[in-house]
Amino acid sequence: MASFTTELIPERFHAAVVDWQGKNFPEMHFLTDSWEKYFRGQTPFQLTARIGTAAPIAELGQFAGQAKFEKAGDMTGNMFYSAKDIIRAQCSTEFGSIQQHRLTLEGAFSDQAKYDTLRIMGEELRHAYQMFWVLAHDPSWKKLGMGDVAQETMEELLSMQTGSHVLDAFNIVFNEFADNVIFAAVIDLVGKYQLEMQRVFTYAPMARSMAPMLSEEAFHITSGRRNFKEVALRAARGEYAGGLAQVQKVLNQWYPRGLEMFGSESGGATVMQFGFKDKTNAASQGEYMQEVKEMVVEPINLALIQQKLPGTTLDKAKEILWQVEEEKDYPAGLTPKDLLHVPAASFFRKRGLPEMAFQPYDAEGRLMTEGGKPLSPKAYQAYLQTVLPAKYLASEEFAKYCREADAHFGGKGW
Numbered sequence: 001m002a003s004f005t006t007e008l009i010p011e012r013f014h015a016a017v018v019d020w021q022g023k024n025f026p027e028m029h030f031l032t033d034s035w036e037k038y039f040r041g042q043t044p045f046q047l048t049a050r051i052g053t054a055a056p057i058a059e060l061g062q063f064a065g066q067a068k069f070e071k072a073g074d075m076t077g078n079m080f081y082s083a084k085d086i087i088r089a090q091c092s093t094e095f096g097s098i099q100q101h102r103l104t105l106e107g108a109f110s111d112q113a114k115y116d117t118l119r120i121m122g123e124e125l126r127h128a129y130q131m132f133w134v135l136a137h138d139p140s141w142k143k144l145g146m147g148d149v150a151q152e153t154m155e156e157l158l159s160m161q162t163g164s165h166v167l168d169a170f171n172i173v174f175n176e177f178a179d180n181v182i183f184a185a186v187i188d189l190v191g192k193y194q195l196e197m198q199r200v201f202t203y204a205p206m207a208r209s210m211a212p213m214l215s216e217e218a219f220h221i222t223s224g225r226r227n228f229k230e231v232a233l234r235a236a237r238g239e240y241a242g243g244l245a246q247v248q249k250v251l252n253q254w255y256p257r258g259l260e261m262f263g264s265e266s267g268g269a270t271v272m273q274f275g276f277k278d279k280t281n282a283a284s285q286g287e288y289m290q291e292v293k294e295m296v297v298e299p300i301n302l303a304l305i306q307q308k309l310p311g312t313t314l315d316k317a318k319e320i321l322w323q324v325e326e327e328k329d330y331p332a333g334l335t336p337k338d339l340l341h342v343p344a345a346s347f348f349r350k351r352g353l354p355e356m357a358f359q360p361y362d363a364e365g366r367l368m369t370e371g372g373k374p375l376s377p378k379a380y381q382a383y384l385q386t387v388l389p390a391k392y393l394a395s396e397e398f399a400k401y402c403r404e405a406d407a408h409f410g411g412k413g414w
């Protein structure tokens with residue numbers, strides 16, 4: 001019972017997406033060939049735009065009560081460009097995540113986990129296609145004196161690589177399968193929040209794109225949680241290189257970038273005025289943090305406790321976890337290293353509130369000091385060496401962070 005209609009985009013753009021897929025996701029045929037084996041009875045993958053339903057009247061912002069915009073060209077000035085920027089950023093995440101997932105597919109611990117990832121990649125390709133539909137079906141993105149904004153944006157998107165995507169989270173190279181599963185659990189979850197907020201979008205074609213995308217994101221998030229849990233349990237049993245300590249480092253690598261995907265904690269008001277989203281950055285980020293803690297990491301910790309202390313009931317495991325979190329009281333046989341810990345919101349931030357960005361907070365959220373003064377960028381980077389994955393620390397993305405940190409403090413330290 002599909003609650004959407006499907007559309008294709010004009011042939012030359014369709015061909016461009018298929019060409020992109022051939023170069024960036026040549027494994028896609030494994031997914032389509034084996035769909036029935038791994039996802040029996042579920043609607044097979046198809047590269048189409050899915051047009052769902054959305055309220056026709058703007059729900060909030062300066063246009064509340066008026067009909068939503070059907071034509072991009074009817075939006076003026078900043079609003080037109082702000083809509084384009086959101087669509088561009090959204091589409092960049094879709095293409096970017098495919099380029100990332102692909103690198104470490106072979107590290108999957110099972111065929112099902114590998115096909116879960118392939119399905120996520122296929123659906124992200126469809127989401128990119130959906131954003132192309134938003135741009136390509138509406139000729140009014142081409143505006144007198146502004147050029148063909150749709151065409152220019154699509155061409156730019158097709159040329160983006162890991163390193164040149166809009167958001168930092170999509171410029172981090174995957175090095176191991178923990179990246180795939182933690183990304184699906186933690187970064188796709190930000191995507192869910194963005195799509196939920198964008199259901200109100202005052203540019204109607206964007207609003208109508210959200211519900212079908214959200215139903216696919218639900219699979220990304222649930223399979224991500226399931227496979228993240230499996231990787232953590234295997235790691236704790238010594239069946240994953242680097243053990244649970246390595247999984248913790250991979251979580252430390254992703255979570256700060258996920259928090260930053262919401263935009264600065266002090267922002268979001270203009271976008272709400274335009275009626276593009278229905279929550280401020282800080283409000284949605286706060287809900288996200290709670291969901292990561294309660295729905296992603298706590299269930300894994302309960303399973304880790306049950307694995308470590310055989311015979312422990314789920315209720316007993318919950319009691320233990322509560323004691324650990326509230327009282328920092330570990331029972332015999334359990335240490336902090338046996339569990340995963342969500343880093344503090346202030347840890348390893350490069351964007352956001354000035355009191356957090358580039359400030360030397362440790363993973364527990366304590367400001368690190370040396371002789372009564374905050375740690376120098378160099379000393380903080382030495383600390384980061386102990387809590388982030390070695391391959392990430394050797395990457396261009398981390399080098400960029402270090403350069404930005406130095407520039408932030410004028411090369412002089414604090």
Ligand SMILES: [Fe+2]
Pocket residue numbers: 094123124127191217
């Ligand atoms: Fe997506």
Ligand SMILES: [Fe+2]
Pocket residue numbers: 120124188191216217220
């Ligand atoms: Fe996704």
